[in-house]
Amino acid sequence: MISSLFFLCYVMQSGD
Secondary structure (H helix, E strand, O other): OHHHHHHHHHHHHOOO
């Protein structure tokens, strides 16, 4: 589950 959180943060950070 933690991986999903990191992935979401990454996506939100690199929204471009």
